[in-house]
Amino acid sequence: MVIVNIHKRNAIKKKLPRFFQYLVLSIITLIILVPIVIIVFGALKTRGEMFTHPYTLPIPAHWENFAVILNTPSFWSMLRNSLIVMLGSTAGVLIVCSLASFIFARMQFRGKDLAFNFLTLGLMFPITVAIMPVYLVVRQMHLIDTLLAVILVQTAFGISGNMLILRGFFTSIPMELQDASYIDGCNAFGFFWRILLPLARPALAAIGALTMIVSWNDLLTPLVILNRDTLWTLPLGTMQFQGQYSSDLALTAAFVTLSALPAIIFYLFAERQIVSGLTAGALKG
């Protein structure tokens, strides 16, 4: 009898904190999800429904708002511009950083530490601080209103952090592999291309996924560099759309939902890569 009681008490003692834990976590989950759900529901209502009962379930669901957005050519051109910028920046960051990280992880030369510290200076200030000076130089180069300028600026600001992550990973690949490849007649580039890069695929995927998200969501660089609306990226276009159609809440909600969709889908598929990229950067930095 006594034993049973103790068991019971232990079980309660164990279960009570668990219950409390889940309670807190569920409340936070609600706080995170409710704002997102409200906007998605809003997108599925007509303009009138949005006024009469804004917080109810969208039954029956109206898909017209989405159709309206998907039928505007500007949405597709924004999507295309965002894609071009994202792919360009990601390719830029991957190429530039893997080349440089290889040297810093594998080669010896005078002034190596100095060069490395110089390239990681970018970690000390975010892009917002430097956007004004960058604008001056982009203008001087006559690159205003080009997607190339956005790509180059995003790449430049991606160098410091991603190089740090990749160097850490490259350093952990055993030196013997390099010696062996040299004995077999590889040169530095051959080792880099045929052995190091294939081995570093997880790390490359991680910084690639992270750069994609950062580039996709970047507002400030396109805002400053792109004036012509045919070049706008999605965040920029979303901001302008919200200003223009602020009276039609349902339509705005649909636009916001559609422009968030790619990032969310990508996140669900590449969560592991994004997370490992972020944590590798922060824990090494």
Add this chain to the structure above:
Amino acid sequence: MNISQGRRDPLKWQQRINSPRRVQDHLAIFLFLLPAFVIFLLFIIYPIFRAVYFSLFNWNGMGPATVFVGLNNFKQILTDQVFMKAIGNCLLIVILSLAIQLPLALMLAIMVGRDLPGRPFFRAIFFMPYVLSEVITAIIWMGLFSPDPERGFINALLVLIPGVHAQNFLGDMNQVLACVFIVLSWKYFGLHMLLYMAGLQNIPKEIEEAAMIDGANRWQTVRNVTIPLLGSTIRTTILLSVLGSLTQFNLIWIMTRGGPVNASEVMSTYMYRYAFIRFQLGYGSAVALVMLAICLVFSVMYLRLARQPDYLGGI
């Protein structure tokens, strides 16, 4: 002094430098570093020097800068009440982030721990706002904060409480900064929590168990074992959080444009207004440099001061 040896050394050096392997390596080092240096110099370092030059002029961006004003721009910035207000707001956001957002993230990370069932689910949900762009976050929350209970969900909830009226939120000078902070926390606490969870993953479970066996209760274990072992992660998140708070632009610009009446003005919105709305590029450059100086001073000082022994390195 052995002359012959002195003569042989340069020879050896010559041989070494000319050996095919060496030449190839040097060429590789040069070519591999070239893209990184070119882009970095061209788009980060050179612009800053350009900004230093233009900050000495009164320049509206048309034609060459000719009106030299020396350090006048800086003098004007540092005596401008609005800029002081912006710095004050930035500092307030920094303090709130350090006092509320980070401890909350740490608490949740410890709560989820290593093996709570449903851990991946909570992690995915909490991190989702970080993946949404700041534009989308801002638009979502502008809707929630709408002063009209028919449109703003928060007010719709508030008016259900008897005696409580709908609030102005983003339109109220005394509430706007708190609202901005809530949105910032909503978006970024998941990032910090994620980093703490990754840090926790690196701490061997046995250390905490040993403390428990020695008679420490849960709270003592967390305070004296877990948190000190998370030291380097916590230091990183503090740096990220402070730099992020000091330079926050997107959310505030979209939601309030620094208003009402400069109540939510921060350094970056101030800079953007002068540089890109009023097109005073000389003055804007000076503001950017002041921001840069603040960030650099903080980063360097913090990295100096916070370089404590890394507990995990010793394990």
